[in-house]
Amino acid sequence: MSFENEINLSKAFLQKINFPEKINVNVFVKRLDLIHPFINGNKWFKLKYNLQYAKENDYKTILTFGGAFSNHIHATSAAGKNFGFKTIGVIRGEEHLPLNPTLSFTSKNEMKLFYVSRSDYRKKDSTEFKDWLKQKFGNVLIIPEGGSNLLAIKGASEIPNLIEIDYDYLVTASGTAGTLSGLIIGLQNRKKVLGVSVLKGAEFLSNNVNHFTYEYSKQKFTNWNVIHDYHFGGYAKINRNLISFINQIEKLNDIILDPIYTGKMLFAVFDLAKKNYFMKNKNIVCLHTGGIQGIEGMKEKILLM
Numbered sequence: 001m002s003f004e005n006e007i008n009l010s011k012a013f014l015q016k017i018n019f020p021e022k023i024n025v026n027v028f029v030k031r032l033d034l035i036h037p038f039i040n041g042n043k044w045f046k047l048k049y050n051l052q053y054a055k056e057n058d059y060k061t062i063l064t065f066g067g068a069f070s071n072h073i074h075a076t077s078a079a080g081k082n083f084g085f086k087t088i089g090v091i092r093g094e095e096h097l098p099l100n101p102t103l104s105f106t107s108k109n110e111m112k113l114f115y116v117s118r119s120d121y122r123k124k125d126s127t128e129f130k131d132w133l134k135q136k137f138g139n140v141l142i143i144p145e146g147g148s149n150l151l152a153i154k155g156a157s158e159i160p161n162l163i164e165i166d167y168d169y170l171v172t173a174s175g176t177a178g179t180l181s182g183l184i185i186g187l188q189n190r191k192k193v194l195g196v197s198v199l200k201g202a203e204f205l206s207n208n209v210n211h212f213t214y215e216y217s218k219q220k221f222t223n224w225n226v227i228h229d230y231h232f233g234g235y236a237k238i239n240r241n242l243i244s245f246i247n248q249i250e251k252l253n254d255i256i257l258d259p260i261y262t263g264k265m266l267f268a269v270f271d272l273a274k275k276n277y278f279m280k281n282k283n284i285v286c287l288h289t290g291g292i293q294g295i296e297g298m299k300e301k302i303l304l305m
């Protein structure tokens, strides 16, 4: 596929991580954040087959959904610009000017932004709302929030093939569990797969995994778990502990984690290891799913702490 030429998977090296305290397992981070400056992390894998589908079915425009700081909206706008699709971002909430760094980037990529109220945004997956969008914008390919559909699951299922060592656990941050579902499918009951929820009370994540994996493969898998104890109060909520951990990890490893997804995931792995959740000497591979662009939007919150 032509899109793939732009993406450099060989840049996603596996980095052994040093922690501020000694732990009795080996933790590695698969650096999917490095495969492209803008279209990277799990978002590339989730977009890949959606872009291919758009091309094969002669869609000129891709429409998708997200919050004002969304990594998915950011990546989709860059993919559109790079690969020749028009893009429309349906953004939750009101327009705030000047545009934040995420949305200003999407505008440079000529993404058309369409703001909807929070209550309308909640209807985004309904047929009525999608039909209304199609009436308004014409024959657009609609990709759900976070990119999570079965084509995204197919893309994410290829991630385990890239991991070049033998390991026991594969860990990702989870927002919709699309990525987690893809990993589970790719591994076909091998290894153990963990999703660290970045949302509070996100019981729906397990339902999503059951739904996506069954829809995709008509199989049931049991080698996975959603961890619910490391959301730090909810989506994009942070505290000093988390930020100080992220800063220490950066100093020790020269790796940047974002406070919304990958920071919480690695914090979870470190804390679980200290609590002997894993057996001694196990190898744990964590995905760096990208999301670095979102740090800018969190800076104010971090400074106010």
Ligand SMILES: *Cc1c(COP(=O)(O)O)cnc(C)c1O
Residues within 6 Å of the ligand: 041, 042, 043, 071, 072, 146, 148, 173, 174, 175, 176, 177, 178, 179, 180, 261, 262, 289, 290, 291, 292
């Ligand atoms: C979107 C995103 C996730 C969550 O992926 P899901 O497939 O929605 O669970 C994790 N990490 C980063 C950096 C993301 O941008």
